[in-house]
Amino acid sequence: MSPKISDEEKQQRRQQIIQAAMEVFKKKGYEPATMRDIVEETGMSRGWVYLYFSSxxxxxxxxxxxxxxxxxxxxxxxxxxxxxxxxxxxxxxxxxxxxxxxxxxxxxxxxxxxxxxxxxxxxxxxxxxxxxxxxxxxxxxxxxxxxxxxxxxxxxxxxxxxxxxxxxxxxxxxxxxxxxxxxxxxxxxxxxxxxxxxxxxxxxxx
Missing domain, CATH: 1.10.357.10 (Tetracycline Repressor, domain 2)
Known part of the structure; x- marks a missing residue:
């Protein structure tokens, strides 16, 4: 079983993804940026990122x-x-x-x-x-x-x-x-x- 995380931790991870995406968008722009770029910037696994956002x-x-x-x-x-x-x-x-x-x-x-x-x-x-x-x-x-x-x-x-x-x-x-x-x-x-x-x-x- 996956370890349970608190609502506060969920919010922190969500914010971490958003912040990472912002850095990617600043560097590359919106259109050239990819989900792969964002996943790499977060330092999380692909599964974790897609757990919070689908696109x-x-x-x-x-x-x-x-x-x-x-x-x-x-x-x-x-x-x-x-x-x-x-x-x-x-x-x-x-x-x-x-x-x-x-x-x-x-x-x-x-x-x-x-x-x-x-x-x-x-x-x-x-x-x-x-x-x-x-x-x-x-x-x-x-x-x-x-x-x-x-x-x-x-x-x-x-x-x-x-x-x-x-x-x-x-x-x-x-x-x-x-x-x-x-x-x-x-x-x-x-x-x-x-x-x-x-x-x-x-x-x-x-």
Missing amino acids: KEEIFRAMVDALDEQNDQHVQRLLEETGSVWEALNVILTIQEQELEGNMDPMVPVLYEYFVGGWREETRRAYLMERYEKQSKRIHSFFQEGIKRGEFQPELDIDLIAKFIFGYMEGLLVHAQVLGGKNLRVKEQMNFLRRNLYDLLHVQPK
């Missing part, structure tokens, strides 16, 4: 969920540390600006490879739509917190504003990958975005 795509989606959870935790910490939704938003935009100027997370191009490269696949396109809606709702909730605290008094639908900022940033990230951040006049574009958000959200002076 490279299943691991990738679990990794995306884990990254989203980390981002949610980061945003929550920012809100607690700054005590202001507008200040937290500016910190997030500054981080995005730094990435656009050359400090890009190596997972960003892998995410675009997966989503853009697979747009013809119905299941992947459906997953992209699901993720788009989730991300828009995250931004919507963030803005809603600003309204709740009396920092924002937008005249436009915040769902529309959320989709605007999401689409704007996605466009910049794609162009930064293809053209390089230096060609985008990043600082000017990000300042333009800040000014527009300040007006759209109707930020209230303290």
Whole structure:
């Protein structure tokens, strides 16, 4: 009989597989990477890895969920540390600006490879739509917190504003990958975005 392992150990092994897959995707990209690459990176047996995940795509989606959870935790910490939704938003935009100027997370191009490269696949396109809606709702909730605290008094639908900022940033990230951040006049574009958000959200002076 196989030895029983605790739920905590199962979770640790699952995270180990996800982390190993992330390293493989960073090195090779999504399409060239294989389950064999991931198994070798984990240091586990093939059977152990397949016990948790049946395919490279299943691991990738679990990794995306884990990254989203980390981002949610980061945003929550920012809100607690700054005590202001507008200040937290500016910190997030500054981080995005730094990435656009050359400090890009190596997972960003892998995410675009997966989503853009697979747009013809119905299941992947459906997953992209699901993720788009989730991300828009995250931004919507963030803005809603600003309204709740009396920092924002937008005249436009915040769902529309959320989709605007999401689409704007996605466009910049794609162009930064293809053209390089230096060609985008990043600082000017990000300042333009800040000014527009300040007006759209109707930020209230303290």
